[in-house]
Amino acid sequence: MNDSPANILCKSCGLCCSGHLFAWTRLNASELDSASSLGLKVIRDNPTLRGFTQPCSQWSGTCAVYLSPNYPRSCKTYKCTTLRRLLDEDISLPDALIVIQETLSLIREIDLLLPALPAPSFRERLMTYKEELESKRNGLNVLESEFLSKAKVLLTYYEDRFGMDDFVDYEK
Ligand code: SF4
Ligand code: SF4
Numbered sequence: 329m330n331d332s333p334a335n336i337l338c339k340s341c342g343l344c345c346s347g348h349l350f351a352w353t354r355l356n357a358s359e360l361d362s363a364s365s366l367g368l369k370v371i372r373d374n375p376t377l378r379g380f381t382q383p384c385s386q387w388s389g390t391c392a393v394y395l396s397p398n399y400p401r402s403c404k405t406y407k408c409t410t411l412r413r414l415l416d417e418d419i420s421l422p423d424a425l426i427v428i429q430e431t432l433s434l435i436r437e438i439d440l441l442l443p444a445l446p447a448p449s450f451r452e453r454l455m456t457y458k459e460e461l462e463s464k465r466n467g468l469n470v471l472e473s474e475f476l477s478k479a480k481v482l483l484t485y486y487e488d489r490f491g492m493d494d495f496v497d498y499e500k
Pocket of ligand 2: 391
């Protein structure tokens with residue numbers, strides 16, 4: 329059976345599962361046990377961050393738990409701007425794939441400029457390093473300036489192409 333355009337797009341991307349767009353994904357209190365049983369790394373101790381951490385342990389090019397009856401509600405309902413546009417036939421699949429490939433390519437460039445930081449998700453490492461450089465008082469070297477300008481472009485991509493305009497709230 330052929331994949332739908334939406335499946336083709338999401339399989340080429342995975343950014344909402346891989347810790348690039350989000351550092352964690354929200355769960356309802358009633359989903360915590362079933363999410364644990366799926367192998368997701370559940371956060372239970374903070375009601376304002378109740379969910380599971382990203383990168384998601386069940387992402388490896390496709391979602392391993394997509395067909396489970398315990399598939400999380402947030403994963404079921406989330407659609408980024410590019411996926412919505414594709415479903416609304418406001419963008420063609422080839423153009424939507426280009427949007428994703430451009431974003432992945434920029435992420436790869438930025439990753440090379442990111443120092444090793446303890447945070448597990450790209451999202452947290454991106455924001456932590458960006459804030460660190462922005463608060464530096466004694467000038468930036470060439471690589472630091474390059475990182476900041478690329479991070480700025482990526483955040484506009486996140487906003488325009490994925491519908492993320494609030495970089496404080498890490499909710500999926
Ligand atoms: S970020 Fe959008 S295109 Fe990418 S996997 Fe998630 S919903 Fe699909
Ligand atoms: S459970 Fe599946 S859809 Fe949800 S974040 Fe993990 S890999 Fe993505």
